[in-house]
Amino acid sequence: MSHRTVFGSVHLGYVVVETEKFADWRRFGRDAIGMHLDDTLPEVIRFRLDDNDCRFLLHRGPAEDVTALGWQVDDHDTFDEILARVTGHGVPVTDGTPEAAALRGVERLVRIPGPNGLTQELFTRAHTSTTPLNMVTRGGFVTxxxxxxxxxxxxxxxxxxxxxxxxxxxxxxxxxxxxxxxxxxxxxxxxxxxxxxxxxxxxxxxxxxxxxxxxxxxxxxxxxxxxxxxxxxxxxxxxxxxxxxxxxxxxxxxxxxxxxxxxxxxxxxxxxxxxxxxxxxxxxxxxxxxxxxxxxxxxxxxxxxxxxxxxxxxxxxxxxxxxxxxxxxxxxxxx
Ligand SMILES: [Fe+2]
The missing domain is CATH 3.10.180.10 (2,3-Dihydroxybiphenyl 1,2-Dioxygenase, domain 1)
Structure with missing residues (x-):
């Protein structure tokens, strides 16, 4: 197993939430916190903080919890290094479906079991939106x-x-x-x-x-x-x-x-x-x-x-x- 470091090449990219409370979350995320609400897809709502298509993906379910963290990985070598570590320890890696990647607005999605039931997801690139940001947070968010x-x-x-x-x-x-x-x-x-x-x-x-x-x-x-x-x-x-x-x-x-x-x-x-x-x-x-x-x-x-x-x-x-x-x-x- 190699010892190439991945420190500095990984960045928290999105968060997945499972909830039944879409109406409350729209008010909370857009009106109270001040994020850009993307309500254009069926079955999910998304929030943007910046040009990325998706920083928060909310899908319907009973958990009322964060269910996954999405980590952006800078390059494919670093991505492969992380996968090699996980599979090298006998832990399975699941490829994200094209549908799941599209909802998150990312490329090369994989899922890894995480501690405390919090799934860890990796991706290489985030798609950016052509829709201008519409949010009350004038100065923007630091990402x-x-x-x-x-x-x-x-x-x-x-x-x-x-x-x-x-x-x-x-x-x-x-x-x-x-x-x-x-x-x-x-x-x-x-x-x-x-x-x-x-x-x-x-x-x-x-x-x-x-x-x-x-x-x-x-x-x-x-x-x-x-x-x-x-x-x-x-x-x-x-x-x-x-x-x-x-x-x-x-x-x-x-x-x-x-x-x-x-x-x-x-x-x-x-x-x-x-x-x-x-x-x-x-x-x-x-x-x-x-x-x-x-x-x-x-x-x-x-x-x-x-x-x-x-x-x-x-x-x-x-x-x-x-x-x-x-x-x-x-x-x-x-x-
Ligand atoms: Fe904190």
Whole structure:
């Protein structure tokens, strides 16, 4: 097996959501968050952030959850390298159908089983739209080299999940946050696959194999270019009657200013501005105490309540978690 690195050549390209709540999602995505709604295809709705045809694909189903992440891979050699790693570990790769690729607006689509039931998809090129962007976010969204944003995943098996993303995508540890919420100690590991501070964050309850979050993704994040667009989105979310999870605040590690809204499907949606960009030449991982310098005050039902419920013994929230052990190796222990 080769050791060619794929770090820096992989970028979060799209996110797939399964939901029955199309009407709510149209209002949430277009009117509250401020994305371009593409309602032209039957059976699905899509949102654009930029020239790409599709950054969010919503298709009908009962999950009310993110079901897949789409990773853009810069070239076919890198793509082949990742496939060789996956199949070399005995894990099957499924070719995406032409229909699935068309819905995502991409070329050379494959699907790989991912930890916590979150399918990982790879593609080489995204198609761009000829339809001009029509969205209230005047300054646009930050995508490009850094990808479209990040996801945060809660896990009972964080070391194995880190092992998976290292095996498949050469993910590097950017930093760690220790946080205590409602008396529950959390450790959050931030992984990067390019210059974005993190594309995947893994949150775990320390020393206890439990995961209080129903959805595969606890929150996802997109980044606006202008601060005014972040504050305007915050106001629209509230004015349109969507639940806010966390008010505006600033994170300790990536210094991003952001808020967290609750999506119609019940996972959280972070809109952020101005996170730090990692310089590989000088970056050193550190551990921070607490997720926020200021703000991010809980509003309504949030992870805070879920952790509190868990502490009170809501063991029914426990669910099985498949780490895709063949790709996780023995996991990466804490250091
Ligand atoms: Fe985040």
């Amino acid at each position: 490009g080299e850094a990808g479209m944003g990040h996801v945060a995943i809660t896990s009972k098996k964080p070391q194995q999940m880190r092992g998976y993303y290292r095996t498949v995508l050469d993910a590097r540890l950017t930093d760690v946050i220790d946080e205590t919420i409602s008396g529950v100690k959390l450790k959050i590991r931030f992984l990067r696959v390019n210059e974005r501070h993190h594309s995947v964050a893994i949150a775990a309850v320390r020393h206890l194999p439990m995961n209080p979050i129903r959805t595969r993704v606890q929150h996802l994040n997109i980044q606006v270019a202008d601060l005014d667009d972040m504050t305007a989105a915050y106001q629209r979310v509230k004015q349109l009657g969507f639940d806010m999870a966390l008010s505006v605040g600033q994170h300790t590690n990536d210094k991003e200013l952001s808020f967290y809204a609750m999506t119609p499907s019940g996972f959280e949606w972070e809109v952020g501005w101005n996170p730090v960009v990692v310089d590989e030449a000088t970056w050193e991982p550190t551990t921070y105490q607490g997720i926020s310098i200021w703000g991010h005050t809980p509003e309504g039902q949030t992870i805070v309540d879920k952790l509190h419920q868990f502490k009170l013994g809501a063991q029914s929230l426990l669910h099985h978690e498949d780490p895709v052990a063949a790709l996780a190796g023995t996991g990466i222990p804490d250091n």
